[in-house]
Each structure stands twice: as C-alpha cells, then as structure tokens.
Amino acid sequence: MARTGVIADIHGNREALVAALAALEARGVERLACLGDIVGYNADPDECAAIVRERRMLTIAGNHDLISVRRLGFGRCANNAAYALRRTRRAIAAETAAYLEQLPMYREIEPGVMLVHGGVRDVQQYMTNRSVIEQNAAWLREDFPGARVCFFGHSHEQKVYRVEGDCVEEAAAQERHALERDALYFINPGSVDASRKRGEKLAECALFDPHAWTLELLRLPYDAAATEAKSAVCGYRLAPWAQGMYALVGRMQALANRVFRSGWRRARAR
Ligand SMILES: [Fe+2]
C-alpha cells in the first residue's frame, strides 16, 4: 500500500513531466503509475519514455503509444494527432519502440486498484460523462470483479466519479478527496501535457494514498513556451492552412460517400 503518484498523457512533453514528477516526489510518493500516451503531440518522445522506464513506473499503453509502434492504426485520430504521430513514428529510437511494444493494455497495481487508458474495453473511448461511466462500471465488474478504484486517462481532464449501484455522481472539482471505502471510483488524474489546452497551461497529476484512501489532484506550472517552440521547430505541429485543407478534404470525402451511397441505393432499387 504505497503512496502512489498517478500520471497520464505525457505526450512527449518533457518539461511538464519533470514538473509533475518534482511535485509528486516532494510529497513523498513511493511509486509511480502511468496511464499511457507517453508519446505523441510533442518533441521529446525518447526522453519521456526513458524517464518512465528509469523510474520503473507501473505503466500501460495509450492509443498514441500503440499507434506510434503500429499496434493500432490512424482510423480514429484527429488530423493534428495523426500528423504528430507520423512524426513520432519517424523520430523514436529502437529502444523506445521496444519499450512501447511490450506495454500491457491494463494492469492491477494492487488488489482492487486498476489502470486503464480510455475505457475498460476500448483504449480509444472517452469517458467524459456519467452514462459512459455507468457502462464502464458494468464492464469493470464483469472483467475485474473486486476493483474499487479504476484510474483512467485519454480524455485529459481531472475527474472523480463515484459509483454506487447504478448511481454515478461526479465529485465536485476540488484538490483533496476523501474516498469512501464501500464505493467504486473512476478517477482521471488529468493530463501531464497541456499543449492542447486553451487557457493556462498546467501539468496535471494525482497523488493516491491507498492506506488512508485519499486522493490529491495537482495542477502545476511548467515551461509551456519551450515545449511549444520545440514541437513547432521539430515538425510536430500541423500548420493552420494545412488543418483547413484536411478539413476541406474530409468534407469532400463525406459528400462523395453520400453521393455514391444514394446512387448505389437507386441502382439497386431499379
Ligand atoms: Fe492522450
């Protein structure tokens, strides 16, 4: 029952990762858990993977980790994510790829405490509302009976959901949470990487004490300007004109598909 620092969605952002780890270590964490998406979006995938490896974090794979080593395709990626991941595929060292290739899809870090990246059964599912949490609570009870805390990432938002029977409640946004021992919790520690967030850029993470059954959510400043400049110079950012072009091509493809399908239906009806 070690005091556990929980981090997610580092996305190659070394400056934010260093800030999160410094804050967690200052609070006396005894071990670290990482919910995946170590790479993608930013320019330090090898450096971040090396830190995760060297700290012996209890880690699982995120969709960006899987895509970067071709364990998953680009099918459900937004244009800017796919662009940065193509760059990541070209950039990562063999050692990083070997590490990402062997990451498990989920893990139990101690009895009753699970790590998943997106949803319980779908690494790319966004758990962003109470009905999705209710569905995933049912899957969690089927797949991992006895689980009482499920840490998840992917949606990049600090959230605490309490589940009791069929009732799902979202906890108020606050720094400290005293967890109830007879309830089930879905907890997102937030995203270490804040490069995609509007407004203040803060590295997010959590401190979980499985002995006291408490949770602390942290939000920390880091040198976001340095991360952004490096990512732009190193080719991880899709230019605004290119984003517009991708959007136009996407709309034209959708229109062509609609025209093709209606023509096909008319031909079959004849
Ligand atoms: Fe992510």
Ligand SMILES: [Fe+2]
């Ligand atoms: Fe993700």
